[in-house]
Each structure stands twice: as C-alpha cells, then as structure tokens.
Amino acid sequence: MRQINEQAPAKKEDFERLPRHVAVIMDGNGRWAKKHRLSVSRGHRQGTENLRGIIRHTDDLGIGALSLYAFSTENWNRPPEEVSALMQLILDFFASEIDELHRKNVRILILGDKSRLPDRQREVLEEAERRTSGNTGLRLNIAVNYGGRAELVKAVKEIASLVKNGRLTEEEITEKTVSDHLYTAGQPDVDLLIRTSGEMRLSNFLLYQNAYAEFLFPEKLWPDFTVADYDRALAAFSRRDRRFGSRT
Numbered sequence: 001m002r003q004i005n006e007q008a009p010a011k012k013e014d015f016e017r018l019p020r021h022v023a024v025i026m027d028g029n030g031r032w033a034k035k036h037r038l039s040v041s042r043g044h045r046q047g048t049e050n051l052r053g054i055i056r057h058t059d060d061l062g063i064g065a066l067s068l069y070a071f072s073t074e075n076w077n078r079p080p081e082e083v084s085a086l087m088q089l090i091l092d093f094f095a096s097e098i099d100e101l102h103r104k105n106v107r108i109l110i111l112g113d114k115s116r117l118p119d120r121q122r123e124v125l126e127e128a129e130r131r132t133s134g135n136t137g138l139r140l141n142i143a144v145n146y147g148g149r150a151e152l153v154k155a156v157k158e159i160a161s162l163v164k165n166g167r168l169t170e171e172e173i174t175e176k177t178v179s180d181h182l183y184t185a186g187q188p189d190v191d192l193l194i195r196t197s198g199e200m201r202l203s204n205f206l207l208y209q210n211a212y213a214e215f216l217f218p219e220k221l222w223p224d225f226t227v228a229d230y231d232r233a234l235a236a237f238s239r240r241d242r243r244f245g246s247r248t
C-alpha cells in the first residue's frame with residue numbers, strides 16, 4: 001500500500017487485497033454534536049454529509065457490498081425529537097442521492113423490518129429498492145430498524161414454516177439455509193467491520209454475517225471520518241492475516 005494521501009483517494013491497485021463486503025457502524029454523531037455545542041439532530045445531519053464520499057469510493061474501488069447501520073431496533077428508545085430527526089434524514093438522504101446511485105448502477109437493499117416505519121419512510125425505502133432492483137453494481141445495504149437477533153428470529157421462523165409445510169427436511173438445513181433467510185441472502189459474509197468513535201461492540205449488527213469479519217475501531221467520530229480514514233482502514237484490512245481457524 002502506498003502512503004495514504006489526504007487529497008487523492010486510493011485506487012484499487014494500491015491494495016494487495018480488498019474486502020468483498022464492508023460493514024460500517026456509523027457511530028459518534030451525538031458526541032460530535034456535543035463537542036461542537038450543536039444539537040444532536042445537527043450531529044446526525046453532519047453524519048450524512050460524508051456518506052456520499054464513502055459510498056462513491058467503495059463503488060470506485062470495486063468492493064461488492066457495503067452495509068451501513070443507520071438505525072437499530074434499539075434506537076427507538078431515544079428521545080422522540082431525535083427519532084424524528086433521524087427519520088427525516090432518511091427521506092432527505094434518498095431524495096438527494098437516489099438518482100445518482102441509480103445512475104451508478106448501485107443496487108439498494110434495506111436490512112430490517114420496514115413494517116414498523118412511518119408510511120412515508122417505508123414508501124421511499126421500498127421505492128429505492130424497487131427502482132434499483134435490476135442494477136448489477138455495488139450492493140448498498142442500509143440497515144433501518146435493523147436488529148441482528150430479530151433477523152435471526154425471522155430466519156428461524158421462515159425455515160420452521162418450510163419444514164412444517166413439508167418443503168424442507170430437518171436434515172437439509174445447513175448454514176447456507178440460514179444465510180439464505182437473512183436480509184443479506186446471496187451476498188458474501190462481511191470481511192471488514194468498521195465502527196467509528198472508538199466503541200468496541202457490535203450493537204446487534206449483522207451477527208451471523210460478521211462471524212469471521214476483521215474488526216476495526218477507528219477513534220474518529222463518524223462525522224469526522226474521511227475517505228482517507230476509510231483508505232487507512234482498508235489498508236489495515238489488507239495487512240491482516242486471516243486464518244479462518246486453519247494453520248496456513
């Protein structure tokens with residue numbers, strides 16, 4: 001890897017190997033707002049500003065899938081004004097980005113239970129999925145009202161119902177059967193998980209898919225996380241020795 005350049009983003013050839021699937025827990029908006037004496041909503045808004053650059057760079061590098069944690073099942077427990085600000089940001093993000101994402105052949109998938117979302121948000125997210133469903137470029141997964149445990153419960157229920165209806169036998173159930181019933185069905189497992197702001201936990205994100213992911217916990221708060229920071233994380237990933245339990 002050549003030196004990370006703050007001005008020019010790295011190129012695919014600069015890395016020895018790149019992850020096929022990157023997951024990002026975009027954390028630290030609240031602390032960023034506090035540090036700058038701004039409202040939490042303003043922190044979240046700032047947090048969406050660098051998203052475009054990160055998504056574009058992921059696409060330029062030819063990484064196959066990017067999963068972004070936008071709103072967890074536990075985030076409903078935040079103050080109502082903050083929840084509404086986050087819901088509004090979802091609308092704003094899609095209004096400003098969907099045309100370009102579609103033009104760039106990005107395929108959007110929402111991870112999570114959309115049925116609990118307000119009508120407007122649900123419609124916008126479904127429309128983004130529908131409109132980009134035929135695209136063959138970057139798989140952009142946005143987790144909204146997502147919980148890893150809830151996802152596993154959903155998968156177990158679907159599989160149980162197939163067995164009950166005689167369409168699958170217990171013996172036929174494999175790890176792939178489980179993967180196939182997750183929101184990320186058909187996509188590779190996460191290779192690299194980045195959580196900004198120095199917190200070192202999964203917070204219920206992609207529990208099954210992260211089984212063998214490499215974890216990186218940059219200290220920077222999400223609104224301060226730049227494309228150069230992202231390149232540094234990718235460079236660190238390419239230096240990691242992944243053994244998957246074996247000796248080589």
Ligand code: IPE
Pocket residue numbers: 026027028029030031032070071075086197
């Ligand atoms: C992450 O930022 C964004 C969401 C949870 C939606 P936080 O709001 O969790 O930021 P901190 O952890 O309070 O700094």
Ligand code: IPE
Pocket residue numbers: 025026027069070071072075199201203
């Ligand atoms: C995880 O961050 C959820 C998102 C980034 C959307 P949180 O800030 O909600 O997680 P905890 O509460 O620190 O575990």
Ligand code: MG
Pocket residue numbers: 027028029030
């Ligand atoms: Mg947080």
